[in-house]
Amino acid sequence: MITIHDKTFSPFISRDLIESRIAELSTQINTDYEGRNPLFLVVLNGAFLFASELVKNIPLTCEITFVRLSSYAQTESTGKVRQIIGLEEKLTDRDVIIIEDIVDTGLTMHQLLQQIQALAPRTVEIATLLHKPEAIKKAVDLRYVGFEIPNRFVVGYGLDYDGAGRNLDALYVLPE
Numbered sequence: 001m002i003t004i005h006d007k008t009f010s011p012f013i014s015r016d017l018i019e020s021r022i023a024e025l026s027t028q029i030n031t032d033y034e035g036r037n038p039l040f041l042v043v044l045n046g047a048f049l050f051a052s053e054l055v056k057n058i059p060l061t062c063e064i065t066f067v068r069l070s071s072y073a074q075t076e077s078t079g080k081v082r083q084i085i086g087l088e089e090k091l092t093d094r095d096v097i098i099i100e101d102i103v104d105t106g107l108t109m110h111q112l113l114q115q116i117q118a119l120a121p122r123t124v125e126i127a128t129l130l131h132k133p134e135a136i137k138k139a140v141d142l143r144y145v146g147f148e149i150p151n152r153f154v155v156g157y158g159l160d161y162d163g164a165g166r167n168l169d170a171l172y173v174l175p176e
């Protein structure tokens with residue numbers, strides 16, 4: 001058990017299991033992108049550990065860039081929108097692989113994908129460490145998924161609870 005702020009979390013997925021699963025995803029990406037030069041778009045902050053573990057096992061010639069999403073901005077026509085911040089690379093004709101920590105409702109990823117697609121990449125795929133299928137509100141096509149997990153709050157391996165816990169080398173879950 002570990003305590004972060006006011007909550008106590010139980011062990012969920014070990015570092016060994018996470019890393020061996022990520023190695024499998026790397027192998028898939030190596031096969032799928034052989035002879036291409038993909039651009040990895042890492043969504044900060046949560047995806048930093050997943051991304052580093054994933055790309056360590058990818059010997060392809062590739063580029064890695066980092067973006068953030070703004071906090072929600074409300075407009076009358078679109079409702080809540082999160083904009084991409086920090087993207088300097090041209091995506092035109094690139095094979096883009098978005099790296100995310102978790103797809104929960106899918107709303108964030110849906111918006112991100114629309115903004116990326118507007119920049120005319122050749123292809124876009126998503127790699128996410130975690131996916132909560134029960135929580136999904138907006139379906140998105142997830143090509144590389146580390147683990148499908150129940151609709152419970154998790155922390156560690158890049159994911160935070162109120163800013164803390166990202167450094168934990170394994171995943172922990174809030175008991176029901």
Ligand code: IMP
Pocket residue numbers: 046101102103104105106107108109152153154155159160161
């Ligand atoms: P979505 O738009 O609901 O898919 O939310 C995605 C974002 O919510 C992720 O990038 C995380 O920052 C956050 N999130 C969702 N579930 C969890 C969780 O269990 N632990 C930590 N952060 C989470």
